[in-house]
Amino acid sequence: MSPQISPSILSADFARLAEEAEAVRGADWLHVDVMDNHFVPNLTLGLPVVESLRKSTDIPIDCHLMIEDPDRWAPQYAEAGAGSVTFHVEAAAAPVRLAREIRSLGARASMALKPATPVEPYEDLLPELDMLLIMTVEPGFGGQSFLDIMLPKIRRTRQLIDRHGLQLWLQLDGGISAETIERCADAGADVFVAGSAVYGADDPAEAVRRLRELAATATDNAPWVHRH
Ligand code: DX5
Numbered sequence: 001m002s003p004q005i006s007p008s009i010l011s012a013d014f015a016r017l018a019e020e021a022e023a024v025r026g027a028d029w030l031h032v033d034v035m036d037n038h039f040v041p042n043l044t045l046g047l048p049v050v051e052s053l054r055k056s057t058d059i060p061i062d063c064h065l066m067i068e069d070p071d072r073w074a075p076q077y078a079e080a081g082a083g084s085v086t087f088h089v090e091a092a093a094a095p096v097r098l099a100r101e102i103r104s105l106g107a108r109a110s111m112a113l114k115p116a117t118p119v120e121p122y123e124d125l126l127p128e129l130d131m132l133l134i135m136t137v138e139p140g141f142g143g144q145s146f147l148d149i150m151l152p153k154i155r156r157t158r159q160l161i162d163r164h165g166l167q168l169w170l171q172l173d174g175g176i177s178a179e180t181i182e183r184c185a186d187a188g189a190d191v192f193v194a195g196s197a198v199y200g201a202d203d204p205a206e207a208v209r210r211l212r213e214l215a216a217t218a219t220d221n222a223p224w225v226h227r228h
């Protein structure tokens with residue numbers, strides 16, 4: 001799969017969300033960060049905004065739920081038409097049941113790991129998921145510095161995915177920019193969230209293209225890519 005870019009509207013102007021979606025035309029996804037002031041120390045937006053946004057853009061919505069009790073709330077985001085719904089494993093009571101429910105509602109099921117959460121305990125769950133999100137900052141805020149110490153976890157996760165022959169996408173979120181995306185692609189990620197690097201640019205759509213190009217070149221040269 002060629003690398004995908006998911007611009008995070010956390011760094012956009014919340015009073016002009018439809019225009020901000022339009023500003024990243026050509027992006028693969030639109031990343032929407034839902035925060036509840038409990039799972040993370042920040043409060044953003046919820047279901048009504050996701051419902052409105054979905055009607056005002058053709059870009060599929062990549063919903064990242066940084067909330068407590070996703071078992072209760074996540075299915076509603078799938079019902080609202082999000083193309084992908086990510087819940088945090090640290091908050092989920094029954095991640096397998098939740099992933100199956102999200103899939104049954106027609107969305108891609110995705111599970112996120114905070115920086116200190118290891119991937120290994122979840123190896124057997126991976127076939128239940130369409131995407132795994134490895135946080136490369138502590139969740140809660142945009143504009144933080146990329147945590148280089150996550151690179152070994154990204155490499156180990158890529159090895160797990162390949163060992164099991166899974167189609168699982170590997171997404172990174174936090175501090176992704178033209179400075180960091182190549183080492184991330186090299187380590188095995190294929191879906192990249194970028195907030196400040198896209199919305200902080202003069203031309204956000206051009207920033208998306210540039211990031212995708214840097215990732216694609218790094219992927220072509222990456223050790224984990226099987227060439228036939
Ligand atoms: C942080 C959010 C991210 C955030 C990333 O908790 O999950 O999606 O928008 O912002 P940048 O790309 O600026 O690090």
Ligand code: ZN
Pocket residue numbers: 008031032033064173193
């Ligand atoms: Zn996010």
